[in-house]
Amino acid sequence: MRYFLHLAYDGTQYHGWQIQPRTLTVQQELDRCLSQVLRQPVYCLGSGRTDSGVHASHQVAHFDAELPSGLDLPTFLYRLNRALPRDIRAQLVHEVPDKAHARFDAVARTYEYHVRTVPDPFAPTFSLYLDRAPTSPL
Template identity: 45%
Template sequence: MMRFALSLSYKGSLYHGWQVQNDKISIQQIIEEKLSLIIRTPVHTFVSGRTDAGVHAVKQVCHFDVEAVHVDKVKKLLKSLVYRLNSILPEDIVIHEIKPVKSGFHAQRSASFKEYQYFVLSDAKRNVFLREFAWHIPQKLDLQSMRKACGYLKGKHDFTSFCATDSTAQTRIRVIRKITIKKIKFPPPFETKGNLLCFTFVGEGFLKQMVRNLMGTIIAAGLKKITPAQVRLALKSKTRAHAMATAPARGL
């Protein structure tokens, strides 16, 4: 048995997340089908972090194992495997690299940290070029309130209030190392005039829908619907109903 790591990016708008589902198209399903077709043996992938329906990913990492009888064949294909995969994958999925790794490598457990970015366009007018990559908020957002709210969320906490209610995680304690908010400017036709905000979350791991649930509450603070102190209370309550609605998938 030999293990391989695969790095890929995808635009998730047309897919129902990473994980294989019985009646819906997923990223994992397509990757496994195309890999199996080329190396002519069934492949099962394990991903660093499963994404929700409509969520995008840049240089996502997964791994897969190949039985000993097929290893030599895969090694011979390795140089051309990325090219061959990309030639038959949909245009919204791209493979960056495939390489052999040690047997102890695990795409999820070997990750030292994970980083998520969520984009929000705070502008009276929507931007048609960013509609699939940013959450459009027509009102002005208060940066100071949002940064103060983020301050309460950093560190080691029980994030039950920001976890999907159907999560099967054994513990909902997670560590967020850093949350930043930056203004981004793009040239025409993507011109945003500094109203495009990038929220970056860095942590050791995240729960199901955690980032989107955090974003829904942070934006509520930015809109002055709640105070930053109420964000802290929602966190401490360990009750999903005390936090705000889930942010749309397209911004993540």
């Protein structure tokens, strides 16, 4: 069975989405926790990739697996979030047709860049602070 998993993450400590040798990535952590909760090897594929330190408020990934007998989707989602690091959160999971593809079936992608000109001690991880307005060339 194929599933779409909707998730969000704070990418501060990750070297992007995609698995890379000898470094921590979001996909690596997600695969590890999916495999742990489902008690079978699971590989997910994301709708897009993020660079090192980049966050996602809504990423979709698909994976193929058989849910253990008696495990419903709400309980699976609960257990997955308990296994995941606190900076990665699964928000929704649902069955999709076997040919559905998180990357190729996406209908839109949106990227947001947050720039502040006022200091905010609660926002440094999620936005860029400019202490001076950029000057224009002469």
